[in-house]
């Protein structure tokens with residue numbers, strides 16, 4: 001019972017933060033609030049759905065498939081946001097509406113080839129490694145045009161934009177610099193491919209959401225501020 005109340009209250013609080021940030025930074029339309037549901041069970045996620053959220057982000061394929069069997073409402077949009085192993089692309093292409101973590105040519109062609117014919121084209125974002133962190137997934141900004149060109153050639157994919165997980169910092173100015181850098185890369189892409197439907201900046205998590213909204217986030221990915229802190233170690 002108390003978890004229910006907490007999740008719904010937490011979502012109301014985040015929506016108020018989003019609204020305040022949109023006013024402060026003069027954003028006309030608010031970003032989509034994605035609930036990041038890794039480590040959370042179907043009962044917890046149902047509370048977020050009851051509060052009106054329909055975009056769910058999962059990092060691990062098997063965990064996501066288990067929950068998708070329990071949460072079958074047709075209005076749900078499932079986003080894959082974790083590292084992609086080559087042998088998982090068929091299942092990802094079959095069970096998700098969006099993939100935010102596309103970071104190499106092989107993944108682009110496999111997702112395209114394996115997207116089931118009866119489903120609409122798969123929405124994809126290229127993941128950018130903004131701070132050249134060797135520990136993190138994503139492509140360097142210098143590779144974006146080439147990979148975007150490949151993605152745009154795929155009939156079963158729609159390249160929507162860019163995603164990033166910048167270095168964690170509590171310094172709002174540094175947060176904004178990173179997000180502004182991602183926005184600049186998207187602007188370069190739009191100039192290079194003016195016909196493309198590039199409308200997505202997937203950026204901002206619990207600790208840096210307002211900075212991301214300031215720099216034009218269209219999807220914010222929020223986990224702990226909805227569901228509470230995660231256990232530190234993930235099995």
Ligand SMILES: *Cc1c(COP(=O)(O)O)cnc(C)c1O
Pocket residue numbers: 036038059081082165205206207221222223224225
């Ligand atoms: C876990 C995760 C999030 C959510 O992070 P919180 O800090 O819990 O809001 C967002 N994006 C990605 C890619 C994640 O893995």
